[in-house]
Amino acid sequence: MxxxxxxxxxxxxxxxGTSCEEHMDIENRPISxxxxxxxxxxxxxxxxxxxxxxxxxxxxxxxxxxxxxxxxxxxxxxxxxxxxxxxxxxxxxxxxxxxxxxxxxxxxxxxxxxxxxxxxxxxxxxxxxxxxxxxxxxxxxxxxxxxxxxxxxxxxxxxxxxxxxxxxxxxxxxxxxxxxxxxxxxxxxxxxxxxxxPVLYVKLGDLSMRDEKEGHWEQAAKYYTIADNNGMLTKRGARALSSAFRMLEKEGKIKCDPQEMARLEALVQYK
Structure with a gap:
């Protein structure tokens, strides 16, 4: 038990708010x-x-x-x-x-x-x-x-x-x-x-991060962002969202906002 x-x-x-200036239409995702x-x-x-x-x-x-x-x-x-x-x-x-x-x-x-x-x-x-x-x-x-x-x-x-x-x-x-x-x-x-x-979106983001299909970084970022927009982004989720944004920036798909990246890094500093 x-x-x-x-x-x-x-x-x-x-x-x-999203974590990047070019935010991949994240704000148009379906939410409650x-x-x-x-x-x-x-x-x-x-x-x-x-x-x-x-x-x-x-x-x-x-x-x-x-x-x-x-x-x-x-x-x-x-x-x-x-x-x-x-x-x-x-x-x-x-x-x-x-x-x-x-x-x-x-x-x-x-x-x-x-x-x-x-x-x-x-x-x-x-x-x-x-x-x-x-x-x-x-x-x-x-x-x-x-x-x-x-x-x-x-x-x-x-x-x-x-x-x-x-x-x-x-x-x-x-x-x-x-x-x-x-x-x-x-x-x-x-x-x-x-x-x-909404905290379950962190788990969905984790699954997308491990996926190898095209666009999985974008999908993961969308999921983590929904949890974030509900105030439910966990330490794990903040770290993963930061990683997803860095990968997308490396691929030339977005440009990350330094202030938002700093906010995510602060959330990772939980005990």
Whole structure:
């Protein structure tokens, strides 16, 4: 069980204006309506987050927690807190412990943070079922996967949890497909959920960076830029985006803005 929760946290650590004057039509890429027309408060916080400001990450986390100016999202909340922790050196588990005792993420953590699923206290499971039935189905899905060795049942339970509104179930589906080595479903899921959870664009950028098809540098840059435009560019993503722009400049396709390249380099300096 602890491994599953660790995988979820690692996904956030690893995933997670344009950066060049000639920007390859990046600003015309399809993105969600929330990003196209954010309210002034969210737009300001995003611009501050793009500069790596810890307070902006934490403020955006609260916005995602409460649905203030953005669609309420446990995973996007956790993403912003993870980015804050990577910048400040804090522990994400300490942040989670400060959440309201009825926050689904805190309850889910209490249930999942055990070596084995059987060690999860049933009173905690019952409380999670009461507060967030959809997220409680994650417990059932992992139980099926870990204790019953029933991958199909686990996948179905995660899909049902997603249908009932669980953000975390969406991401665990991606991780499960990766764990099972199903690259087709893994990539399909990344594309399916990336608009909902923009940090996933970092992972799509990583896949494009490794691709050998013509135009893969441009595609990777577009993906990383979408994450950046949502204030969710991770240390890994900032480093990769910088590399992609340098390769494109070397090929004579763009001319990089030194100030933007310096901003990306500053984002790479996370702890």
């Amino acid at each position: 602890q491994k599953i929760f660790y995988m979820l946290c690692c996904a956030l650590v690893l995933l997670c 309506q929330e990003v196209v027309t954010p309210n002034p408060k969210i737009e300001k916080l995003i611009q501050q987050a793009r500069q790596g400001e810890i307070e902006a990450y934490e403020a955006l986390a609260v916005c995602y927690r409460d649905g203030d100016g953005v669609k309420k999202s446990l995973f996007n909340m956790m993403t912003m807190y993870m980015l804050s922790c990577k910048k400040s050196g804090k522990d994400i588990e300490d942040i989670i412990k400060t959440l309201d005792e009825n926050n689904p993420l805190r309850l889910l953590t209490e249930v999942l943070n055990h070596v084995r699923i059987g060690e999860a206290p049933q009173e905690a499971v019952a409380r999670l079922r009461s507060v967030s039935p959809a997220d409680a189905m994650i417990y059932d899905a992992i139980y099926a996967f870990e204790c019953m060795n029933d991958t199909l049942a686990s996948q179905q339970l995660l899909k049902e949890a997603e249908a009932k509104g669980s953000d975390i179930a969406c991401v665990l589906q991606i991780l499960l497909y990766e764990e099972l080595g199903n690259q087709e479903l893994y990539k399909q899921s990344l594309h399916k959920y990336a608009d909902k959870f």
